[in-house]
Amino acid sequence: MERSVIVENLLAKVAELWDIAQGWLLSPAAWSQFALLVVAYVAALFVAKKLRPLLNRLLTPAADAETYLARARRFVAMFLPLLLPLLAYAFIGIGETATRAMFGSGAVIAFGKRVFLFIAVRILVKEIINDPVMKVLGRYILVPIAGLYALGILDEVMAYLDATVVPLGNLSFSVLFAIRFVLVAGAIFWFGRWSNDQSSQFIKSQDEMRPAMRELAAKTIEIAIFGVAFLLVMNIMGISLTSLAVLTGVIGVGLGFGLQKIASNFISGVILLLEGQATVGDYVELDGGEAGTIIKMTARATILETYDGRWIVVPNEDFITTRVVNYSDSGSANRYEADFSVSYDTDINRVPAIIEAAVAKHPGVLDKPFPPDCELRGFGDSGVDFSVEFWVEGIDDGKNKFLSDVLFLIWNALKDEGIQIPYPHRVVELKTPLPTS
CATH class of the missing domain: 2.30.30.60 (SH3 type barrels.)
Structure with missing residues (x-):
């Protein structure tokens, strides 16, 4: 029954729109308004063509400029694709005032204004909005709303959606309330995330602060921004915060059981940032x-x-x-060791001075807290075992080949001094003589 009523209302609206279209086609005032629409569009096209290069120059800073003014200019430049439809909308508004003064009617030109507004919304969603969530909201909610507004049936659709109630247990809400909630919440949280990104960039650029304090400040601001955004959404949508008491109790119970690990990790993260040990x-x-x-x-x-x-x-x-x-x-130095051996025929008293001088030539090896120190470690099966200790700033990782470089220095220094690096030798004793041919 309800579906048939909807179909009847839709058919009646279509018939009404057809009557309006026929009236426009047969009315001289409507034709004059069509002409004004064309004139306004051509004028907007001409002005936009002249203004666009000038605005591009004014709003495009140097590629390496990162000042607040440069960022603001780039932000405003994002909206340049809206120049043509907004100019057409403004010129049509001027024409609408003149048309109503001359003919007492401006329905056609008002329809043209709504169409250009729809085009502006579509450009905004398609070309300007880059955030994936906001793009989805714009594509499936904002653009349809603009389309309904352009057709002049937005009020009827909103009234129908407001009358359509969705029951949810003891709660109930209209479809219109749900759409408004999604739009408002999406816009506020998008703005919150943008504000958080800007504040995080500002905090992380403060080199005089310790890295741990920068991270802690960024996290504190992030929690504050999204907390305020949540409270703002609740207030705008008319949801009483006292009704969240039950939800808060449920969350408290969850923290006591299933979410205690999450709470522990969160508190541990705050402690890490405060102490700055890592x-x-x-x-x-x-x-x-x-x-x-x-x-x-x-x-x-x-x-x-x-x-x-x-x-x-x-x-x-x-x-x-x-x-x-x-x-x-905190940029502390680290000590490494490089092991090597020399032949038993070597005057081992010469080795420490040779190796220490060679290792000290490496640009990454430090004199403080201690210079390179070559020590005798033992007498091995094949040679005399040594090890040289050296200090460097940082760690021996993928980009810093400290240990490899030092081993090369040791090899070259021993070769230059004619000192042999031993390798294992094996003596094989035959119990039986080899057969003679």
Whole structure:
């Protein structure tokens, strides 16, 4: 029954639109308004063609400019594709005023204004909005709304959607309320994310702050922004915050049971950021064998990148409850050892000075806290065993080949001094003589 009523209303609306179209086709006032629409569009096309190059020059900063003014100019330049439909909309508005003064009617030209507004919305969604979520909302909600507005049936559709109630247990809401909620929430949270990105970039550019403090400040601002966005959405949509008390209680119970690990990791992440014992850029190794450079610290976990480019997601709790070795905390130096052997025919008293001088030539080897130190380690099966200790800034990773470079220096220094590097020799004793032919 309800479906037949909808069909009847739709057919009646179509018949009404057909009558309006016939009236426009037979009315001299309507034809004059069509002519004004064409004139307004041509004028907008001409003005936009002249203004577009000028605006491009004014709103396009240098490629390497990162000031606030440069960012603002780039942001405004994003909306240049809307220039033509908005100019046409403005010129048609001027023509509408003149038409109503002359003919007492401006229905055709008002329809033209709504069409150009629809074109502007479509360009906004298709060419300007880049965020995937906002693009989906624009494509499936904003563009249809603009289309209904252009046809002049938006009020009827909104009234129908407002009368359509969706029951949900003890709660019920209209379809129109749901659409408004999605649009408002999407717009506010998109603005919140944009604000968070801008504030994070500003905080991370403050080099005088410790990296851990920068991360903590960025996370605090992120939580504050999205918290305010949530409260703002609730307030705009008329949802009482007291009605969330039950939901808060459910979340509290969940934290006590299934979500305690998430809460523990979140608190551990805050402690890590406050203490600064491990921060972005540090190379760390955990008791569980996970090792890599910290590239990101989130509310739940810390992401490590290994030498081979793999990412390891480590819960923040592991940094608090287990032993963590930090090889690059606050730019501290690290000590490495390079083992080698020399022949038993060598005057081993000469070896330490030769090796220490050779290793000290490496540009990455430090004099402090200690210069290179060559030590005798033992007498092996094939030769005399030595080891040289040296200090470097950073770690021996994929881009820093400290140990490999030092071994090359040792090899060349020993070769230059005529010192042999031994290799295993084996003596084979035959119990029976070899057969003679």
